[in-house]
Amino acid sequence: MFGLECAVYMGEEDIRRQALNVFRMKLLGARVVPVTTGSRTLKDAMNEALRDWVASVDHTYYLVGSVAGPHPYPMMVRDFQQIIGRETRRQILAQAGRLPDHVVACVGGGSNSMGIFYPFLGDAEVNLVGVEAGGHGVDTEQHAATMTKGRPGVLHGSMSYLLQDGDGQILPVHSISAGLDYPGVGPEHSYLKDSGRVQYHAVTDQEALDAFQVLCRTEGILPALESSHALAYVIKTAPGLNREKIIVVSLSGRGDKDVRTVAAELGVTL
């Protein structure tokens, strides 16, 4: 739009899973560069974008769609994303006349969750819950539950919880949703976990898939598979709460892009 060239690094696997988003980016004029190294997902795309940037730093602006990576990016992305939380806070005060009891959001790198949590951090009465990708289960090797199963390490220029082996090698991760398929997490989330301000839980691929369908049928909303993790947690835990409690769940993305994945999971040929 401004005549600037835009290269988007994306794992080959994610290009396949997010075909609709890739087509949209191309319509908008971006060059989408497939990354074929490593697990061919977000982590490898970040490696490749950083490699590009160290060579092109004189004329190229690097940006990342998550609160991960080297300082000041996690801070910048948080500051931009916090519009989500600010609007949420204003709207819930206008509609309910009080703050919510719970705010729930999915966490991969953690940008939508950081955005919605940040303006509530000072409100001690608001419980903040981050929901990670449990994949096939956190006791298998096929998940991306960084907070639940990781330990501190350094990747992409920041220290945070990481899924890694005993030698500090980053482990392959899995999630049904491309956006949560990351072995690290934004460093500020690690801080919020350690400080106890935010609780982190994992839900499985299957639970997310079920929640995806529940929202379609009950509200006519097609949520992203990422956001379906947050929904799944709410569906699991809300029945145990008093009816007066207010839960805000962050629907961070639309599920149009995930229809193919969901159809395949449900055994439907499109």
Place this chain on the structure above:
Amino acid sequence: MSRRGLLENKLMEMQRRGEKALIPYICGGDPGLEETVRLVPALALAGADVVEIGIPFSDPVADGPVIQKAAARALAAGATTAKILGAVTEIRRHTDVPIVLMSYYNPIYSFGVEKFAEAAVDAGVDGVIVPDIPLEESGPLRQAAAASGLAVVPLVAPNSGPERLAAITAAGSGFIYCVSVKGVTGVRQEIDTDITKFISCVRSHTKLPLAVGFGISGPEQAAQMAGYCDAVVVGSALVEIISGKGKSPDLIPAVARRVREIKQALNGLGGFANAAI
């Protein structure tokens, strides 16, 4: 016997004699640890003045495709930080050549920074290069290294400004690794950085020996670069040979041959033509 200061002294001594040092890089454990143990003494015999051994990492963001693949091969073959330190212990039975380890920070952090510095020195390592730790975060590593007698070789790039150069070089030891280009490791046809200007700028901040690396492919380019600095690092060009030879009997002679050619070019004994042995 303590090796404290040996790396820096050797390079300083060569500088005084007007000799240019050659620092070949190999990825530890590629194609196997056994080959690493045999390669290092062979490189020293072929003219390597210091040998740089990479500890493979799953996400080598400062490396181009050649070294990325080498790291993947080494990890698949079972290389770990502890095993590479074990290989250095073994190498020390055969050669006294100064050894620097190149490692991303996470394997070191995971090992335990102090424990790593001690284990590295016990194994006979002289220095360490950590490409993804910025000066501001390098305190614990530098303290542990200083306590153990391990040099911490910092990297500087053509876009490091004067204040940054002053701070980075002041905190360094062993030598200063001057990255010749903006970008990742890998062979390049041409290095278009204004090397004279860059190196003289680094030189104005430190008396430590200066090594230039990234993108240097062969004898001619090495000799050209050496005109500006004290040492050259040659990595991807050798790793490519290792990749091609694998575990064949020709592996060590082929890599040694290349190192000898480059060293001869540095010695000014003639380039390509009469270097082949």
